[in-house]
Amino acid sequence: RVALLLIAALLAQVSIACGANHSAGSPPGRLPLLIVIFDGFRHDYLELYRSRGVQLPNFEAFASQGVRAKRVKNVYPTETLPNHQSLVTGLYSESHGFILNTFADPELPGKLFSVFDQSSLNDPDWSAGWPEPLWVTNQRQGGRSAVVLYPNSDLPYNGFLPFVQVDQYATLNNGSSVRYPYSRRVSRMLHWLGQPQLYGINLGLLYFDEPDHTAHQAGHLSDDVAARLIELDQQLGQLMTGLKELGLTDRINIVLTADHGMTTGxxxxxxxxxxxxxxxxxxxxxxxxxxxxxxxxxxxxxxxxxxxxxxxxxxxxxxxxxxxxxxxxxxxxxxxxxxxxxxxxxxxxxxxxxxxxxxxxxxxxxHGYANNDTDMWPLWLARGPAFQSGGVEIDQLIESVDLYPLACRLLGIRANPNNGSLDRISAVLSSPDWLLVEPIPTGNKFIDKFLSDLFDCWFNKYRPYTPAFVLGALCLFVLALLVIVSYLACQWRTRWLKLRIDAQFYRAAIRLNK
Structure with missing residues (x-):
């Protein structure tokens, strides 16, 4: 495995070199994009809990340094899976296929999809033929995606998984949820972003399952939710401190958002x-x-x-x-x-x-009510060179599906057909020039696919080996075998030449002695 990772580092350089060079004068849109999702984070939680004396200094600092969209309409139904899929496809529920947290498909008789069932989350039948998510679009056009526990990131789309990921194998065990530590989620993303020469990540998606889980149990206004928000605030602080130590604070665009809001029944x-x-x-x-x-x-x-x-x-x-x-x-x-x-x-x-x-x-x-109910609306904050700064608040209505076409523009990739609108969301940008981007350099797709599967098998030991990984490993084996054979052939030829020369000297010595 260590040898494979060393070879992977070399191949990563080869793949990056296949694209055009990134110069200091490159147009806007070449900076990494990090999207952080806090499940069930209501659009007005900051105000609601500030009025209750709860301090969330890192969220407040982020908001004061960047831009906030106060009126973000998500998709119906305002549930976890439909909205997560809409964020990364820009499509309404009827179009991206993941219409509920649990559903059936008449073309898959006898099967039932559930976001709580690991076998569903790894069954490619549920994603076959449906629109691909942002991380796949990014990779197909030369980028590299890092994903931590984003819903549905376990499902392959046309054979693609995220380039590197922490998947739900880390959190689901025979149907019972085991929380992957928040600090490890943050540190893993920082690790990937902090080694551009090895990973070359230009898109990150980082998922937290709170405050949704706690709010379901205690109601959206409760001491338990307050404790969760404080915990999430600490993780945001760890993330921002880590980005600062990596020198990325002003060289990355970050969006903090959620899938839906919450109310109390x-x-x-x-x-x-x-x-x-x-x-x-x-x-x-x-x-x-x-x-x-x-x-x-x-x-x-x-x-x-x-x-x-x-x-x-x-x-x-x-x-x-x-x-x-x-x-x-x-x-x-x-x-x-x-x-x-x-x-x-x-x-x-x-x-x-x-x-x-x-x-x-x-x-x-x-949650799950009509998406014109403001209690269902999510948080939306952003900061970075592409976004307005200084605590600007945008009052015009935008939609959660607008994030997808915006993300594609910031990444410099071509968006697939979607329901989003750049006109609606462009007010969050620091300059309209950020919408004028060029396609990102295209690396070697086979090498990227092999590296993706290699890192995936390395960090997720239960992930089955994919055809691309097996084929890539086989190619490396054949290459190594050729190197060994060539080395042995050279050694044999050297020894043969030495023996031949020695024989000539021996015959010459005999003639002289005569």
Missing amino acids: NSSNLIDLDQIVNPDWYVNYLADKANIHLGLMPKPGRAQDIIKAVSDAKLPYLRANLASHLPDWMHFNGSRRTPPVYLYADPPYVIVVGGIPPEHPATFGV
């Missing part, structure tokens, strides 16, 4: 679906027992019965639609993965299947 706002719809009429293929939306697979002839039952209940905060009749604002009905019958509630109501358990908590955090 209570046990008095639970909807017992079993009291409205006969459970024998459908198969519930969502893994969660409680949700503010529910996808149902009706039994034959029961779809209209379900919709009529919900209508007859006359609950103004609960609706049911066929997939083909969902409102256009959702951007949710254009996918084959959209559930045939879809139920959704207004805040603060939550749908419960299987009866309301007596031990249900009195208060809890929820």
Whole structure:
């Protein structure tokens, strides 16, 4: 392995040399981009917790030095997986395919995708034919991506995984979550960014699963969430200190954002679906027992019965639609993965299947409501040479899908078709010149693919060896074998010449003696 890494370092230099040189006079767009995601970080948490006396000095410093978009509309449903996929594709849920945290696909009968199931996260059937994420687009156009635990980064897209990554093998063990230490997430990203000659990273994605997890248990305004925010603030401080020590503070563009916001529900706002719809009429293929939306697979002839039952209940905060009749604002009905019958509630109501358990908590955090509900909106901060500075706040409405085309411009790569808008988000930039970029140098794609798999197998010991890794390793083996054979041939030829010369001297000596 050590020998392979040494060879990898040499190959990295070869691949980088395949592209054009990066000169000091290069146009804007050549700086690395780091996107940091804090799951469930509400757009106004800084103000809400400041008013409660909670100090978050590193977030406050970041905001005061950069730019803040105060009104960021995410995609529907305001859930974890759909929004993470939208951030890195610039597409609405109906287009990128990952419409819910748990869903089925009529073209994959008998299978169920769940963001909580490691086998789903490594099954390429779920990503085959669907739009590729930013880290793949970056690598296909000559860049190199470093990803720490970003949702869905375990899934290969057309054979591509991130160039280097910490994947969810590090955090999932037989379905039970084991948190990968936050400090190690930060140190791993700093390690990759701090060795450009070895890794050449121009895009980083760093994911934190909080404050979402804690807010679900304690509500979005709680002492427990305050403690998590303080912990995240410390990690942001570690990240910024590390970037400063690497001399990258003013040579990297950074975006801090989230997938969704959060609000607090209570046990008095639970909807017992079993009291409205006969459970024998459908198969519930969502893994969660409680949700503010529910996808149902009706039994034959029961779809209209379900919709009529919900209508007859006359609950103004609960609706049911066929997939083909969902409102256009959702951007949710254009996918084959959209559930045939879809139920959704207004805040603060939550749908419960299987009866309301007596031990249900009195208060809890929820999200997933309509994306025009500002409680669902995420944090959006940025700093770096490309962005406005001095604590500028942008009040115009932008959308979370706008990050993708902006990231592509800053990286100097061509964006795939998307729903984002550079016009909406350009106000965060320090200059419109940052939108005038050239394609980044293109390295050797085969070498980059081999190196990606090599580093992946090195840092993630449970990752199966990929064809590119095996082929690359085989090529290195053949190369090493040729070197050894050539060396032995040279040694044999040298010895043969020496023996021949010695024989000539011996014969000459015999003649002289005669």
